[in-house]
Amino acid sequence: MREGGAVSLLRRMPLYWRVCLINAVVFVLGTVALAVAPVTVSSRVLASEAVVLAIGLTTILILNALLLRSTLAPLDRAARLMERVDLESPGERLTDTGNGAVADLVESFNAMLERLETERRTSTARALAAQEAERHRIARELHDEVGQGLTAMLLGLKRAVDRAPDDIRADLELVQTAARGSLEEVREVARRLRPGVLEDLGLVSALAALATDLTAHTGIHVQRGLASGLPDLGKEAELVLYRVAQEAMTNVARHSGADTVYLSLTRQGAGVALLVADDGRGLRPGSEGAGIRGMRERALLVRAELTVRRRPEGGTEVRLVVPVPVAGRPAA
Template sequence: MSLFWRIFGLNAVVLGTATALLLWAPVTVSVPVLLTEAVILVCGLVVMLVANAALLRIGLAPLDRLTKLMTRVDLLRPGQRLPVTGHGGVAELIRTFNAMLDRLEAERATSSARALSAQESERQRIAQELHDEVGQSLTAVLLGLKRAADQAPGPLRAELQQVQETTRESLDEVRRLARRLRPGVLEDLGLVSALTALTNDFATHTGLKITRHFAADLPPLDAQTELVLYRVAQEALTNVARHAEAERIELRLRRTTGAVVLHISDDGRGIGIGREGDGIRGMRERALLIGATLEIDTGTTGGTHVSLSAPTAKKPVPTAQEEDADHG
């Protein structure tokens, strides 16, 4: 039944019932109307309006559910759908809305894959330039400063050594930035070694105490899944340093049935109820890229808990290069 006929039928039931009561009820209306008769008529009108409102609420309940879903739907949290029952106009509307969400989520996953692939390529290019150009230039400056300091008189030698030390610190910082942009350890030694190096470097520069727990039975993962796990851990640690005011962080990597779970928790102030920032939405986009599930909440004892469950067997989202090859 279409929405028009559903509303028409509900009103027809109410008006038909009211008409039947007027025809067969032993009630007459005097002229002028008596107080008791006016009370009966008003009560009848109220009952009719209440019945009409109740029936309309029941009939339009699917539209209310659809409206609420529209206000809270988020393409970074896929799978939000309404159940479809019947074959009327409302059911067809819900079915069409669910199909639209399917298309939007698929398009969002593909566009996110393209954007993240381009982002990683740009990071690798910048890291390479930092390592090759800036790093080599600073190394040359260091060698020149050393030669100048060896030949300089005492007071000037001390100043040149100070500049040399500053340049060496800048070189170390450039190398650290290059490692953050392009985790070479991840490509060469795998996820566990990369996370170990990441947390060690993070603890050194922030002073936070980080404990790690890596399961011994971790399954082999493809390069894309390892990169997503690494980037989510990197962003979660960065958020802790910037916003959490924490002192301790715990990082766990364990295996479950059909998935690998990365869990990061801290003892800070929690995430609150505010709007999610770009960092968290970036983590959700990366999770969507590999079909993973990301949960971020505040624990019962405070702090923030980030949990990423990455499936070990997944259907990969096509990248820009793969789509171009298919079309070619």
Template sequence: MSLFWRIFVLNAVVLGAATALLLWAPVTVSVPVLLTEAVVLIGGLAVMLVANAALLRIGLAPLARLTRRMSTVDILRPGQRLAVSGHGGVPALIRAFNDMLDRLERERATSAARALSAQESERQRIARELHDEVGQSLTVVLMDLDRAADRSADPGLRAELAQAQETTRASLDEVRRLAHRLRPGVLEDLGLVSALTALTTELADHTGLVVRRRLESGLPRLDEQTELVLYRVAQESLTNVARHADAAGVDVALTGHEESVVLRIQDDGRGIGLAHEGAGIRGMRERALLIGATLEIGAAPGGGADVSLTVPLHRVGGDHAAHQDPARR
């Protein structure tokens, strides 16, 4: 029975009961209406309205649940589905909504994969240009300044050239650091653990944060895409700690379990509170969806932020792992 006919029948039952009561009840209506008769009629009307409201609430309860879920659903948090229940056209509507979420999640994952692939390609191109073009140009400038300083007999000029050399050398180091952040060559050459070690060491050197590492070396084999997602999530999390957390220390752990690999980053800063998720966190959620992982962001025991990325091993095993170079482990 469709939703229309269900509502129609509910109202027909109420009105039929009221009609039967008027036909066969030993109650008559006088002209003019007496007070006791008015009380009976108003009481009957109130009973009909209450009964009708209760029946409609029961019949439309699944639609209310569907409305609440539609207003809160987030396709970056997959698996949010409604249990199919109710009668009439309600189950069909809920199933259609669940199917729509399935299609949206698949399409979002596909588009995110293309976007992130293009983003990584662009990162590599920029890193290559920084290293090959800007880096080499600064190296040439540094060599020219060094030769000019050796040839100059003026102590004041030599001091200025030495200052220019230091500025150029610092700029060259910054270009190399940016190129390294855009394209982590150590990840491709030595693997995830070495890349995370280098990342945390660089963070400690540049920010003064106390970084405590617990990186297991005997992890299961991970494909390149999964390693890249783990690295980027760690990179974004540590960047957020350095910029916004006002923390003194941060713990970075990479552990392997029977069915998953878990990356966890906890700081002792101000925490996330009720802050709105920005582009960085949304980007981490998209990367997690790309490999079927689960990203959880909450409060750390010490009051800071706790970022946890859980990668199921059934997603990263199989053919992907079989083609990975064992030397990278």
């Protein structure tokens, strides 16, 4: 019992005092060894005596190094592990607990990581919620204010065209065509800002609408593999999937020079996987921009795994795997 209490007391001792204790033990042992050993040192050190002193010193240094290593080596390993920890890869923790002060340090570091990840998810959720609310507000104002104003303008232009003389009717018709085009653009912007099809018809229909829009505006062919009967992921996760797909397809249209895009939504293990792959120029090394960083932030929000890579056969692949909530899993 006493031995266990002594070991427990030693582990709770601060690191500084443990090092002092180890050195004290080594020096005491060295002193005792010299005191009881049948050796003497002459006023003029002989070669044999120098050898004995060297052996004794070497023994003390080795013993001290071994004892200190057992105490401090876990701290070095913990420091190296800390350098590899990345908040963008949540869930990673230090497992080399060591003992005593090192164990306390590792436990505190893991607790700090947990707090940072929780705070990051919370702040990201608030920022994205504010962003979505602002998108909805702008979409509503575009639809209700600008859209209605352009509609009233078109009605007025139609009446003016019907009553205008022949010499100015062609000019009015050009203005009417330009106003109609502006109204369609406003509606398109409002629809991208607020995905009403996602709210009304669901994720699969919303992704199909994205594919249709991409083909209509760019001529890029989209091969679809959208599975039906997928588990309910919740509104937040479905919005993340939609926004990631929207950003990925926007990048394809702007930067890839692709002819074909493959869009799929399938069940993958305990999650649902979204894949957007193209046959374009591919992602350049170090070219990760704000769009991809935004995707990563959204993925962290729902604890999803996002992979953006250059395909071996050419082009870029974006894969997002969203875990299925426990409550949404089908009964076994």
